[in-house]
Amino acid sequence: MRFPSIPTIIRTFTLYNLTSLRSFSSPYRAIPASPTVRNLNWSMPTFPFLGSLFGSQQKRDMTDYPVKKNDDEWQAVLSPEQFRVIRQKGTEAPYTGEYDKHMPSEGTYECAACKAPLYRATHKFKSGCGWPAYFDSIPGAVTRHTDRTFGMERTEIVCSKCGGHLGHVFKGEGYPTPTDERHCVNSVSLRFTPEEKEA
Template structure:
């Protein structure tokens, strides 16, 4: 269930670009985000909107797509929704706690990650850096 905040309340706590992406389902330009080339040994990536933990550093991998890529989320932290915008059907991912737009999931790309072996395809979570905040050393 999303946090019950009005759009004006979100505008008061998010900067203009965070609001555009998290609340209006925008996308940052590829290769410009703070966490695209960020590969710490451990830590947690949380929602920039509400602070909910979303991904651990050990699920992040280099995909070369221009946005942070994760092969799995913390259980229950990310919700999936069908997105029929852009003249195609994609899977949008949002923060379960606040409903903030994170990015999209892309399947079957064949990256050598644990989910590729376990379920025979990769579910790459392609996430906007601006939707995230990183805390080092947490598990």
């Protein structure tokens, strides 16, 4: 009798729980993708210790960016939750972030670690995924990397200035946006700056 591999068990368990969570917590049902694709694309939490055991994601030097700080320096300027998400590639719980339902008409979302501008308020849209969603970023502000944790391939997005983890980007989900992309970003990775009004 063959038993499923541990990565398969974890992936199945994760998708089952996320599917259950989405079924009662999301008021948005407009994603025209099959259940299998939708479940795989739904932003799954990244647990560094599980990723190191069961994933094949290449470990990148997070100091290979213009803003260079060691862990002690980052911990001095970030909260424990910011450090866990931004520097250790964690994920905040869905529907809990400050900017999930934040929909201003003007302003800029910046990197919470280095204050680099990342997204305009006009890039944001309602996706119902439980995290802030953007269809595009400020040119050059976000860098993409392949993330192969959990035995699947996703596209991680990081701040181009400090390498801080933002979240993941997904394509082809059918949202009525100019790019048909969803930058699924942790609120804790961001800080919002309103547009300054001229006197």
